[in-house]
Amino acid sequence: xxxxxxxxxxxxxxxxxxxxxxxxxxxxxxxxxxxxxxxxxxxxxxxxxxxxxxxxxxxxxxxxxxxxxxxxxxxxxxxxxxxxxxxxxxxxxxxxxxxxxxxxxxxxxxxxxxxxxxxxxxxxxxxxxxxxxxxxxxxxxxxxxxxxxxxxxxxxxxxxxxxxxxxxxxxxxxxxxxxxxxxxxxxxxxxxxxxxxxxxxxxxxxxxxxxxxxxxxxxxxxxxxxxxxxxxxxxxxxxxxxxxxxxxxxxxxxxxxxxxxxxxxxxxxxxxxxxxxxxxxxxxxxxxxxxxxxxxxxxxxxxxxxxxxxxxxxxxxxxxxxxxxxxxxxxxxxxxxxxxxxxxx
Numbered sequence: 001x002x003x004x005x006x007x008x009x010x011x012x013x014x015x016x017x018x019x020x021x022x023x024x025x026x027x028x029x030x031x032x033x034x035x036x037x038x039x040x041x042x043x044x045x046x047x048x049x050x051x052x053x054x055x056x057x058x059x060x061x062x063x064x065x066x067x068x069x070x071x072x073x074x075x076x077x078x079x080x081x082x083x084x085x086x087x088x089x090x091x092x093x094x095x096x097x098x099x100x101x102x103x104x105x106x107x108x109x110x111x112x113x114x115x116x117x118x119x120x121x122x123x124x125x126x127x128x129x130x131x132x133x134x135x136x137x138x139x140x141x142x143x144x145x146x147x148x149x150x151x152x153x154x155x156x157x158x159x160x161x162x163x164x165x166x167x168x169x170x171x172x173x174x175x176x177x178x179x180x181x182x183x184x185x186x187x188x189x190x191x192x193x194x195x196x197x198x199x200x201x202x203x204x205x206x207x208x209x210x211x212x213x214x215x216x217x218x219x220x221x222x223x224x225x226x227x228x229x230x231x232x233x234x235x236x237x238x239x240x241x242x243x244x245x246x247x248x249x250x251x252x253x254x255x256x257x258x259x260x261x262x263x264x265x266x267x268x269x270x271x272x273x274x275x276x277x278x279x280x281x282x283x284x285x286x287x288x289x290x291x292x293x294x295x296x297x298x299x300x301x302x303x304x305x306x307x308x309x310x311x312x313x314x315x316x317x318x319x320x321x322x323x324x325x326x327x328x329x330x331x332x333x334x335x336x337x338x339x340x341x342x343x344x345x
Contacts, residue, residue, distance in 0.1 A: 046316065047079065048079050048080070048081070049077075049079065049080045049081070049107045049108070049312065049315055049316075050080075050081045050083060050104070050105075050106045050107055051070075051074070051080060051081070051082055051083070051106060051107060051108045051109070051110060051308060051311055051312075052083045052085065052097075052098075052101035052104075052106045052108070052109045052110070052111075053066075053067060053070050053082055053083065053084045053085070053110045053111075053136075053304070053307075053308075054085045054087060054094060054097050054098060054101065054109065054110070054111045054112065055067065055084065055085065055086055055087065055111075055112045055136075056086075056087055056088065056089060056094070056112050056113065056114040056138075057086075057088060057089060057114075057221070058084070058085075058086025058087075058088070059086065059088075060249075060251065061276075061278045061279070061300075061343075061345040062249070062250075062276055062278060062298070062300040063086075063112065063300060064300070065278070065299070065300030065301045065304070065343065066112075066136070066137075066300035066301065066303050066304035067082070067084045067304060068300075068301060068304065069299075069300060069301035069302060069303065069304025069305040069306075069308075070082050070084070070110070070304035070305065070307065070308045071084075071304075072301070072304075072305055073304065073305040073306075073308035073309045073312070074308055074312075077312050077316075080308070080312060082308065083101070083104075083106065085097045085101075087114060088114070089114045089220065090114060091113070091114045091115045091117070091118050094111070094113055094114055094118060094122070095118055095121060095122060095125070098111065098122045098125050098126065099125060101131075102125060102126070102129040102131060106131065107131070107132075107315050108131060108132045108133070108134070108311040108314070108315055109122075109126055109131055109132070109133045109134070110133075110134045110135075110136050110151075110307045110308065110311060111133065111134075111135060111136065111140075112135075112136045112137045112138060113135070113138050113140055115189075115190075116138055116139070116140050116141075116190075116191055116192075118140075119135070119140025119141050119142065119148070120140075120141070120142050120143040122140070123140065123141075123142040123143075123148055124142065124143065127142075132311065132314055132315070132321065133148060133149075134148065134149045134150070134151060134307055134310065134311060134321055135147075135148045135149065135150045135151075135152075136150070136151050136152055136303060136304075136307050137151075137152040137153070137192070137303065138152070138190075138191075138192050139152070139192075147323065147324075149310070149321035149322060149323055149324075150323070150324050150325070151303055151306050151307040151310065151322075151325040151327075152303055152325075152326070152327065153298055153303075153326060153327050153329060154326050155191075155192045155193075155195030155196045155199065156195045156196070156198070156199040157199065157329070158196050158199065158275060158296055158298070158329055159195060159196035159197060159198060159199025159200040159201075159202075159203070159246075159275075160199040160200065160202065160203040161203070161296050161329060161330075161331060162196070162199070162200045162203075162246050162273045162275055162296050163199060163200030163201060163202065163203030163204040163205075163207075163246065164203040164204070164206075164207060165273050165294050165296075165331050166182075166200065166204055166244050166246055166271060166273045167203065167204045167206075167207035167208050167211075168207070169244075169271045169273070169293055169294070170204075170208065170211075170244055170271060171207070171208065173242070173271065175212075175242045177210055177211055177212040177213070179240065179241040179242055180212040180240065180241070180242040180243065180244060181212055181213055181214075181215055181237055181240045181242075181243055181244070182204070182211070182212050182213065182214045182215065182243075182244040182245075182246075183215055183217055183230060183233060183243060183244070183245045183246075183256050184197045184200065184201070184214055184215070184216050184217065184246055184247065185216075185217040185218075185219050185226045185229070185230065185245070185246075185247035185248070185252035185253070185255070185256050186216075186217075186218075186219065186221065186247050186248035186252055187218070187219060187220060187221045187248060188216070188218045190221070190248070192248075193221070193248035193249075196248050196275065197216075197246065197247070197248060200246050201214060204244075212244065215233055215237070217229050217230055217233055217247075217252075217256065219247075219252055219255070221248055221249055221251055221252060222251050222255070223250075223251040223252070223254055223255035223258070223279065224255065225255070226247065226251060226252040226253075226254075226255025226256050226259075227255040227256065227258050227259045227262075228255075228259075230255065230256040230259035230260070231259050231263070234259060234260060234263045234265075235263075241269060242269050242270075242271075243260055243265060243269065243270050243271070243291075244271045244272075244273075245257055245260070245270065245271065245272040245273070245291070246272070246273050246274075246275070247274075247275065248275065249274075249275050249276050250274045250275055250276030250277065250278055250279035250280055250295065251276075251279065252275075253272050253273065253274040253275065253279075253280065253292070253295075254272070254274060254279045254280055254282075254292060256272070257270055257272040257290070257291040257292050260291060261290075261291055265291070267289045267290050267291045268289075269291075270291025270293075271291070271293050272290075272291045272292045272293055273293060273294050273295060273296070273331075274292060274294070274295030274296065275295065275296045275298070276295060276296070276297075276298055277295035277296065277297040277298070277332050277337060277342045278342065278343060278344065278345050279345065280292040280294075280295040281295070281332075281337045281342050281344040282344055282345075283334075284333070284334035284337055284344075285344045293333065294331055294332065294333040295331070295332055295333070295337075296329050296330070296331055296332075297329060297330055297331070297332045297337070297340055297341075297342055298327065298329050299327065299341070301343075302327055303327055306325050306327070307325075310322055310325065
C-alpha cells in the first residue's frame with residue numbers, strides 16, 4: 001500500500017542532534033533516567049563471559065556487520081563468547097530468545113528488537129533475572145517510560161542528511177516539482193523508520209521551498225518488497241519524468257531504484273539516496289550507470305563493537321552502561337565510497 005503526502009514543505013525541521021563518534025565511545029544523556037536493571041550490576045567477573053546478541057533481520061548485511069563487530073570486540077578481550085541469534089521480524093521469537101538466553105545463564109544481553117513495543121517485556125525479563133540489557137539500533141523503554149541503555153544512530157539526524165543530499169542533487173539537476181515525485185519507502189509501523197523518513201522530508205523542505213509531491217510506500221524493509229510495492233506506484237504515475245528516492249534503509253532505496261530502472265526510467269532521471277551504502281555501492285563497484293546517486297554510510301561493525309565493549313566494561317569493571325552512544329554517519333558516492341571504508345556486499 002502507498003499513500004501520498006502532498007506539499008509537506010511548511011513543516012519545521014527537527015533540530016539536528018550532535019553526533020558523537022563511536023570510536024571514542026562517547027556517551028550523551030538521553031534526558032531520561034536509565035532503567036535500573038539495564039545498567040546496573042557488573043564488575044565482579046574476571047573469568048569467561050557470555051553475551052547474547054539478539055538481532056532482527058540478521059540476514060541483512062548491516063546486521064551481519066554488526067555481529068562481526070561484536071565478535072571483534074569480544075576477541076580483543078580474549079575471554080568473551082558472543083551468541084548471535086537472528087529473530088528476523090518475529091517479536092514472539094525475540095521474547096522467547098531473551099528467555100532462552102536467561103535460562104542459559106548469559107552475563108549480558110544486547111538486543112535489536114523487531115518491534116519496540118516489546119521493550120517493556122524484554123527489559124522486565126532481564127531485570128527479574130538480574131542480567132544487564134542494552135538496546136542496539138532501535139531504542140526501547142520500560143513500562144515506566146525509562147530508556148534502556150542504547151547504542152546506534154540518531155534516526156532523525158540520519159534522515160536529515162539523506163534529505164539534504166537529495167535536495168542538493170535535485171537542485172543541481174534543475175528539476176521542477178511539476179514533473180518530479182519523491183518515493184519514500186519504509187516499514188510504516190517502525191518508529192525509527194518514521195524518524196528517518198520524516199527527517200529526510202524536513203531537510204528537503206528546508207532546502208527546497210516548493211518541493212515535489214511525496215509518495216509513501218509501505219514495505220517490510222526488504223529490497224524485494226520495496227521493488228514489488230514500488231511497481232504499483234510507478235504504474236499509477238506513468239507521466240512522471242523524474243524521481244527522487246529515499247527510504248528507511250539501503251534495501252528500500254535500492255529496491256525502488258531497481259523497480260524504476262526495470263520500468264524503463266533512465267538512471268539520469270533518478271536521484272536515489274540510500275541509507276547504509278552497503279547495497280548502493282554495488283553499482284558503483286561495477287562501474288554501472290545507476291539511479292543510486294549517493295548514500296548515508298552507517299557502520300554496523302562499529303555499533304557492534306561499541307555495544308559489546310560497553311557491556312564488557314560493565315561486567316568486568318562495573319562501569320555503568322552509557323545511556324546513549326551515537327555513531328557517526330556521512331554521505332558517500334561513487335567517487336569516495338571505497339576510501340571511506342564501505343564494505344560492498
